[in-house]
Amino acid sequence: MTHQTESDRVVVFDHPLIAHKLATIRNKDTGHRIFRAALSQIAGLMIYEVTRSLPTQTIDVHTPMVITQCTVLKGTITIVPVLRAGLGMIDGILEVMPEARVGHLGLARDEKTLEPHAYLNKLPVDLDAGPVLLVDPMLATGGSASAALTMLRQAGASDIRMICLVAAPEGIARLQADHPEVTIYAAALDEKLNEIGYIIPGLGDAGDRMYGTV
Ligand code: PRP
Ligand code: URA
Numbered sequence: 114m115t116h117q118t119e120s121d122r123v124v125v126f127d128h129p130l131i132a133h134k135l136a137t138i139r140n141k142d143t144g145h146r147i148f149r150a151a152l153s154q155i156a157g158l159m160i161y162e163v164t165r166s167l168p169t170q171t172i173d174v175h176t177p178m179v180i181t182q183c184t185v186l187k188g189t190i191t192i193v194p195v196l197r198a199g200l201g202m203i204d205g206i207l208e209v210m211p212e213a214r215v216g217h218l219g220l221a222r223d224e225k226t227l228e229p230h231a232y233l234n235k236l237p238v239d240l241d242a243g244p245v246l247l248v249d250p251m252l253a254t255g256g257s258a259s260a261a262l263t264m265l266r267q268a269g270a271s272d273i274r275m276i277c278l279v280a281a282p283e284g285i286a287r288l289q290a291d292h293p294e295v296t297i298y299a300a301a302l303d304e305k306l307n308e309i310g311y312i313i314p315g316l317g318d319a320g321d322r323m324y325g326t327v
Pocket of ligand 1: 196198222257258284320
């Protein structure tokens with residue numbers, strides 16, 4: 114899968130199939146059923162590239178013929194969706210990595226202050242047992258993702274990647290300032306935020322569009 118590296122810590126995908134599905138998601142006339150399906154499919158496509166840098170180890174495997182050395186993933190992977198919209202990305206990821214654990218963080222952005230409010234924190238106790246993939250389709254001001262990353266750090270996570278669908282430059286800058294060690298993977302880097310904190314061109318409110326609560 115080709116991708117374009119903006120910097121070591123930001124990977125923006127440049128792939129025709131992802132772009133095609135993103136066009137469906139951005140379209141205001143796409144209903145929640147198709148929106149959810151496309152979001153999950155894009156997450157499944159992105160995960161192949163996101164996992165390229167995961168730690169591995171060598172083990173002995175008995176084939177029917179001989180003992181050979183094989184490469185396997187090291188540690189237990191945990192996927193952490195930010196509710197609600199992050200939930201739309203985990204099925205596509207779990208299809209490729211069914212053995213991954215799923216932790217949940219609930220964050221809601223205050224529509225006036227744009228500050229995130231945390232309402233759920235359900236994470237495995239041994240979060241440092243392997244890599245953690247934080248997933249949320251929208252990186253707007255970056256307030257929610259930054260708060261989520263802080264919660265993951267406080268829970269003991271040490272190796273974290275962030276996967277989003279659409280990122281605004283403001284959100285990337287915020288994460289690079291607050292959590293410079295985290296690599297951000299985005300299907301698209303959009304132009305800007307508008308005056309009420311929505312991504313332009315964006316796709317509107319991801320959670321509402323996913324669940325038909327617009
Ligand atoms: C959306 C989105 C992110 C957040 C991004 O969630 O899914 O979590 O906004 O905005 P930020 O980068 O400015 O923090 P929202 O708070 O609307 O909750 P929802 O998923 O339940 O709709
Ligand atoms: N949250 C969304 O769901 N969409 C945006 O454009 C910004 C924040």
